[in-house]
Amino acid sequence: MTTTRETPVRLTQFAHGGGCACKIPPGELEDVLGGLAAPMTTTTDTPLLVGLATGDDAAVVTLPADGGAPTQAVVSTADFFTPVVDDPYDWGRIAAANALSDVYAMGGRPVLAVNLLAWPRDVLPFDLAREVLRGGLDIATEAGCHVGGGHSVDDPEPKYGMAVTGLADPTRLLRNDAGRPGVPLSLTKPLGLGVLNNRHKATGERFEQAVATMVALNRDASAAAVAAGATCATDITGFGFLGHLHKLARASGVTAVVDTAAVPYLDGAREAVRDGYVSGGTRRNLEWVAPFTDFGDTDADTRLLLADAQTSGGLLVAGEVPGAPVVGELVLRREHSVVLS
Incomplete structure (x- = not known):
């Protein structure tokens, strides 16, 4: 299952956190961002479709059209983090895939990225x-996304990521x-990345x-x-499965019921988890979602895994995705935003 490979430099030892686990905790971030949504003027010809209001994965504006409804939307995002693995090429690939994921989570396709x-x-x-940088370029190339330069700074701690611009059909966004209510929930990648990365670092x-x-x-x-007609999704990263699901349920005005066995x-x-390789970010995630979650009889280790801070995790889609397990469903709003069964 595992191998040990000697590397001249262990990049993870130069970071206080690792990957998306180094994010500012979700509760603190929401306090900072509260009230900062910029007022839109009536004269703009690029209406903001998605902004700060629901904490979605990327911002979206529509491009002006010559009569009729706009047919093109621009998706914009940025994501960067400290080393999550020791191998520099792998870290570059992971960070790039993670940044591109925000565009995919909105139903778009990335077309241009710049390095951070x-x-x-x-x-x-x-x-x-x-x-x-080579790792990031290779992943962007695989995605059919140009890399057009970027920005670099001298910093005591290494960090890497990308700012990404994508395109989408404004009538077929994933938000x-x-x-x-009544829609199933599909998860496209398995959980556990955070605890395995933490074990790797240690x-x-x-x-x-x-x-x-x-x-x-x-x-x-x-x-x-998008082809299946889904309209709602998010990607699972630093706030963990429970954190991102809570945000989705809250924004949609529904409750998510999760089949933990699925x-x-x-x-x-x-x-x-059993051996204690749980990051502080994961524990903060669990503390944040606890007031909004009915855990039922879910055991402590499973709760931690469900809150595990993922890096470049999968999509959580309100709808069925071929090949992805259905892990729950959305129901009418109840007392909690998430219910584990």
Whole structure:
């Protein structure tokens, strides 16, 4: 299941956190962003379809059309984080796939990305930074997305990601506020990335199944969801499955009922929780969602896995996606936004 591979530099040792687990906690972030939505003027010819209001995965504006309804929307996002794995090329691939995922989570296709790089130039050699950028370029190329430069700064802690621009049909967006009662919930990647990454950081063990999952694009799942007529989705990253599901349910005015036995996990994830490789970000996620969640008789380890801070996780789609397990359904609003069964 695991192998140990010696690397000259363990990049994860230069980061206080790892991957999306280094995000600002969701409760604190919502406090900061409260009331900051910019008022829109009536003269703009690029209406904002998706902004700060529901904490969706990306911002969306429509392009002006010559008469009739707009037929094109621009999707914009940015995502970067500290090293989640020691291998610089893998970190670049993971960070790029994660940034592109925000566009896929909106039902769009990425067309242009620019790199965001922070590097401790007096501590880590630049040949490692080159490998990080090469990994990002390879994933963007796989996605059919141009990389047109970027921005770099000297920073005591290495960070990498991308700002991404995509295109979408404004009438076929995937939004986190479009869930409706009676619709099933599909999850396109297994959970457990956070605890496996945390174990990797602590021990140096390499989990190939985790790397393969993180570098896999959400492109096909997004296209399948849109083709199936889905209108609601989000991607599972730093706030964990429960956190992102809570945001979706809250924005949509519904309750999500989760069949915990149907949720898939990566090999080794439960063992990592058992052995204590749980990040502070995951524990903060669980604390944040607890007031909004009916846990029933779900055991403590499963609760942690459901709140596990994912990096480049899958899509959670309100609708059926071919090949993806159905893990629950949306129902009429109840006392809690999420109910585990």
